[in-house]
Amino acid sequence: MPRAKAAREGDGNRVPEPEGTAAERVPTLKDLARQLGIHPSTVSRVLHSDPESARGAASDATARRIRELAAELGYSPDPQASGLRTRRTRLLGVVVPRLSDLVLAVMYEGVEAEAATIGYSSFVTNSRDDVDEQRRKVELMLARRVDGLIIGDRHLDVDVVLTDLRRRAVPFVLMNRRHPEIPSATCDDTRGGELVAEHLWDKGHRDVCVIAGEPYATTGVDRTAGFVQRWRELGGEIGDGDIVLSRFDTQGGREAAEKILVSGRRPSALFAVNDFAAIGAMGALRSHGLTVGRDCAVVGFNDTSLAAELPIPLSSVRSPMFEIGQAAVRLLRAVMRGEPAESARLTPTLQVRESSI
Amino acid sequence: MPRAKAAREGDGNRVPEPEGTAAERVPTLKDLARQLGIHPSTVSRVLHSDPESARGAASDATARRIRELAAELGYSPDPQASGLRTRRTRLLGVVVPRLSDLVLAVMYEGVEAEAATIGYSSFVTNSRDDVDEQRRKVELMLARRVDGLIIGDRHLDVDVVLTDLRRRAVPFVLMNRRHPEIPSATCDDTRGGELVAEHLWDKGHRDVCVIAGEPYATTGVDRTAGFVQRWRELGGEIGDGDIVLSRFDTQGGREAAEKILVSGRRPSALFAVNDFAAIGAMGALRSHGLTVGRDCAVVGFNDTSLAAELPIPLSSVRSPMFEIGQAAVRLLRAVMRGEPAESARLTPTLQVRESSI
DNA sequence: GCTGTGTACCCAAACGATTGGGTAGGATGG
DNA sequence: CCATCCTACCCAATCGTTTGGGTACACAGC
Numbered sequence: 018m019p020r021a022k023a024a025r026e027g028d029g030n031r032v033p034e035p036e037g038t039a040a041e042r043v044p045t046l047k048d049l050a051r052q053l054g055i056h057p058s059t060v061s062r063v064l065h066s067d068p069e070s071a072r073g074a075a076s077d078a079t080a081r082r083i084r085e086l087a088a089e090l091g092y093s094p095d096p097q098a099s100g101l102r103t104r105r106t107r108l109l110g111v112v113v114p115r116l117s118d119l120v121l122a123v124m125y126e127g128v129e130a131e132a133a134t135i136g137y138s139s140f141v142t143n144s145r146d147d148v149d150e151q152r153r154k155v156e157l158m159l160a161r162r163v164d165g166l167i168i169g170d171r172h173l174d175v176d177v178v179l180t181d182l183r184r185r186a187v188p189f190v191l192m193n194r195r196h197p198e199i200p201s202a203t204c205d206d207t208r209g210g211e212l213v214a215e216h217l218w219d220k221g222h223r224d225v226c227v228i229a230g231e232p233y234a235t236t237g238v239d240r241t242a243g244f245v246q247r248w249r250e251l252g253g254e255i256g257d258g259d260i261v262l263s264r265f266d267t268q269g270g271r272e273a274a275e276k277i278l279v280s281g282r283r284p285s286a287l288f289a290v291n292d293f294a295a296i297g298a299m300g301a302l303r304s305h306g307l308t309v310g311r312d313c314a315v316v317g318f319n320d321t322s323l324a325a326e327l328p329i330p331l332s333s334v335r336s337p338m339f340e341i342g343q344a345a346v347r348l349l350r351a352v353m354r355g356e357p358a359e360s361a362r363l364t365p366t367l368q369v370r371e372s373s374i
Numbered sequence: 375m376p377r378a379k380a381a382r383e384g385d386g387n388r389v390p391e392p393e394g395t396a397a398e399r400v401p402t403l404k405d406l407a408r409q410l411g412i413h414p415s416t417v418s419r420v421l422h423s424d425p426e427s428a429r430g431a432a433s434d435a436t437a438r439r440i441r442e443l444a445a446e447l448g449y450s451p452d453p454q455a456s457g458l459r460t461r462r463t464r465l466l467g468v469v470v471p472r473l474s475d476l477v478l479a480v481m482y483e484g485v486e487a488e489a490a491t492i493g494y495s496s497f498v499t500n501s502r503d504d505v506d507e508q509r510r511k512v513e514l515m516l517a518r519r520v521d522g523l524i525i526g527d528r529h530l531d532v533d534v535v536l537t538d539l540r541r542r543a544v545p546f547v548l549m550n551r552r553h554p555e556i557p558s559a560t561c562d563d564t565r566g567g568e569l570v571a572e573h574l575w576d577k578g579h580r581d582v583c584v585i586a587g588e589p590y591a592t593t594g595v596d597r598t599a600g601f602v603q604r605w606r607e608l609g610g611e612i613g614d615g616d617i618v619l620s621r622f623d624t625q626g627g628r629e630a631a632e633k634i635l636v637s638g639r640r641p642s643a644l645f646a647v648n649d650f651a652a653i654g655a656m657g658a659l660r661s662h663g664l665t666v667g668r669d670c671a672v673v674g675f676n677d678t679s680l681a682a683e684l685p686i687p688l689s690s691v692r693s694p695m696f697e698i699g700q701a702a703v704r705l706l707r708a709v710m711r712g713e714p715a716e717s718a719r720l721t722p723t724l725q726v727r728e729s730s731i
Numbered sequence: 732g733c734t735g736t737g738t739a740c741c742c743a744a745a746c747g748a749t750t751g752g753g754t755a756g757g758a759t760g761g
Numbered sequence: 762c763c764a765t766c767c768t769a770c771c772c773a774a775t776c777g778t779t780t781g782g783g784t785a786c787a788c789a790g791c
Contacts, residue, residue, distance in 0.1 A: 045746095045747055045748085046747065046748060046749095047747070047748090055769095055770075055771085056770070056771050056772075057747085057748075057749090057771095058748090058749075058750075058770085058771070058772080058773095059769080059770060059771075061747095061748060061749060061750085062749090062750085065749085073767080073768065073769070073770090074769075074770080075768095075769065075770070076768075076769060076770090079769080079770085093516075093517045094747080094748070095458070095519060095746085095747055095748070096454075096517070096518055096519065097453075097454045097455075097457045097458040097463065097519060097746085097747075097748095098454075098458050098746070098747030098748045098749090098776090099747075099748050099749070100454045100748090100776090101452070101454040101455050101458055101746090101747080101748075101749095101775090101776045101777065101778095102747080102748050102749045102750085102775070102776050103748085103749070103776085104776075106454065115483065116473060116479045116482060116483055117476055117479045117480045117483055117679075119474055119476060119479075122473045122474045122476075122479050123474045125473060126472065126473055126474055126500055129499060129500060133514075138497060138514070138518055139497070140495060140496070140497035140498070141497070141498065142486060143483055143486060157490075157495070159450075160450045160453070161453055161495055162452065162453065162454060266679060267679060267680050267683035267684075268679070268682075268683055270683075271683050293680070296680065296683065296684065296685075297683050299685045300683050300684055300685045300687075302685075303685040303686070309685070322474075322623060322624060322625070323624050323650070323653065325625075326624035326625055326627075326628050326653065326654050326657050327624075327653065327657055328653075328656045328657045328659075328660040328666070328685065328686075329660070329685075330657075402776095402777055402778090403777065403778060403779095404777070404778095412740075412741085413740070413741050413742075414777085414778075414779095415740090415741070415742080415743095415778090415779075415780075416739080416740060416741075418777095418778060418779060418780085419779090419780085422779085430737080430738065430739070430740090431739080431740080432738095432739065432740070433738080433739060433740090436739080436740085451777080451778070452776085452777050452778075454776085454777075454778095455746090455776070455777030455778045455779090456777075456778050456779070457746090457778090458745095458746045458747065458748095458776090458777080458778075458779095459745075459746050459777080459778050459779045459780085460746085460778080460779070461746075
């Protein structure tokens with residue numbers, strides 16, 4: 018009698034319960050089956066209930082009994098066990114530079130929400146925009162056997178990790194930053210830059226500087242390129258000296274603006290490729306006795322929730338961050354299924370506020 | 375020149391296709407054992423190598439051969455399989471109101487970092503500070519069989535979820551918000567409030583208002599209580615009408631300050647229990663023609679990375695957010711081991727800046 | 732020569748769910 | 762009345778690891 022055997026076995030080969038706590042074990046498929054006097058496989062098929070395998074698995078009456086008992090006992094399948102058997106974890110890994118960057122945090126919220134709707138869980142890790150850390154974190158996620166990866170910190174010119182993922186046939190997509198040959202969900206950053214160029218030109222600005230972000234991120238690069246190209250099309254002049262690289266945070270924006278102002282240059286407008294950098298730039302302008310909006314226009318990017326509420330409300334290009342996260346999941350799903358995956362470039366819109374009127 | 379490189383980016387920089395690689399299965403313990411001609415259990419014991427079980431499991435020579443092959447093939451144990459056997463997932467679940475709140479994002483970075491050092495992965499989910507959503511998300515995490523939970527969105531007076539977790543003997547701790555009877559990792563918010571009271575009193579302010587945050591969060595409640603109590607100890611007067619509840623974000627802070635100002639009240643200082651609320655309040659002050667720092671002092675809380683870089687740098691109580699996240703993990707570990715767990719209340723410090731000089 | 736003690740392994744049963752392949756018994760069709 | 766088809770199940774292997782309990786052999790001590 019295998020059952021008796023198992024019962025006796027219990028004393029020996031068993032992981033000890035945490036003492037004190039009265040076991041309160043979650044019910045398993047076998048428990049359900051035993052209580053109903055039917056075979057676990059039948060229970061499994063019924064609870065799966067994708068018409069394919071559920072068809073003919075059990076009578077309607079039995080199926081109902083199974084479902085009722087499952088609900089009553091609060092049965093939930095053990096993902097470890099089913100994953101072991103099916104070779105799927107229903108886990109998505111997400112790598113971002115830092116979650117404390119609001120932009121990425123919101124995208125991740127989109128990822129989490131969309132993943133939940135298709136029965137996936139996601140987990141996220143910070144790479145601090147460091148390539149070695151990125152590699153380490155990706156390995157950790159693969160060790161967790163994620164079904165797919167969303168890479169939010171692609172570095173221009175350093176594609177070892179991506180190459181490696183392809184070689185290993187791991188399904189993955191990019192988010193926020195793009196790559197010409199890999200499916201990605203991004204904002205149409207080029208278009209966003211163009212919008213700013215058109216806006217500032219219309220307002221009569223002719224002397225502008227760009228706070229361009231990190232050189233390894235396509236976000237900043239594309240936004241800058243879109244701006245510059247459109248600016249020149251409109252007849253504007255802008256040289257390499259008018260473009261200053263910067264970190265993406267407030268301090269980075271302040272430093273970049275400082276660099277411009279210290280040199281004695283007084284542009285009539287600044288385009289910062291990120292709201293936080295724009296806020297830092299506003300600080301630098303104020304330190305130099307300039308009033309934002311009057312002495313110098315400032316436009317940011319992403320239209321984070323702060324922009325509209327700042328003391329001097331900040332004009333910004335609204336990028337659909339949450340939707341980008343959702344799009345990344347949908348894209349990844351297509352990749353995981355082996356379907357063709359067309360990169361999503363979501364459309365930005367300009368929000369004009371007091372900082373650039 | 376990164377700029378030029380980036381322009382060319384579109385054409386070059388290609389990721390090679392995986393060349394006909396078939397499946398490329400990750401090696402299992404059995405694979406190792408087979409290649410070495412020994413039994414999987416021996417391999418398992420060697421790779422475990424906690425002196426307990428590794429002792430006497432294999433000769434030094436065999437152990438070395440095993441480790442070498444494991445390294446060569448890039449073996450990594452399947453967490454599903456080992457988790458199934460050991461009943462442990464090495465997964466921590468974290469519930470926060472929203473990751474797009476910088477404060478929680480930074481705490482989560484602390485959680486992730488600390489969890490990694492003890493071989494755990496963490497995953498995080500947003501409850502939008504909604505009790506039903508909290509319950510749902512906790513269920514999802516439990517369905518994933520997390521080994522422990524960090525609850526970052528405890529609501530005062532609604533403790534069904536916590537009671538339920540206790541009943542089910544799930545190891546969990548609180549983060550950011552506290553509960554008198556449950557281990558938690560928080561800032562000493564009361565002390566933080568006191569610091570602000572002392573500072574503003576010293577600066578000669580006698581007429582202050584508090585933007586107090588949500589009534590269901592101990593953070594705001596404790597900060598306000600600490601402030602009020604110390605203020606009265608110092609001889610100050612402050613009534614219920616001087617305390618305005620608010621959301622924790624920028625818009626919430628603006629609305630709260632607006633409410634105060636519209637009533638005609640002109641306090642000489644505002645204490646907002648959150649930096650973002652403080653930024654919103656600064657906006658409202660400006661709209662009413664008041665200059666922050668000169669006409670009205672403003673002090674925030676958390677000392678987020680923005681505070682120091684704002685156009686008018688914001689005085690703020692620095693709370694060690696990252697460390698709170700780390701502390702939460704250490705605390706949870708103690709709980710999981712059944713050790714006594716003493717709540718951690720980390721010490722805040724005041725950063726005085728232009729907004730309150 | 733026999734018992735005892737290591738050493739260096741192997742064996743096999745779990746963990747919980749899934750799934751290809753049965754099979755018994757009844758209904759249907761010719 | 763028998764072959765065939767359904768219905769409603771059951772069986773058993775399997776996923777990759779872990780772990781309590783062997784065992785075979787060598788060597789030491791009495």
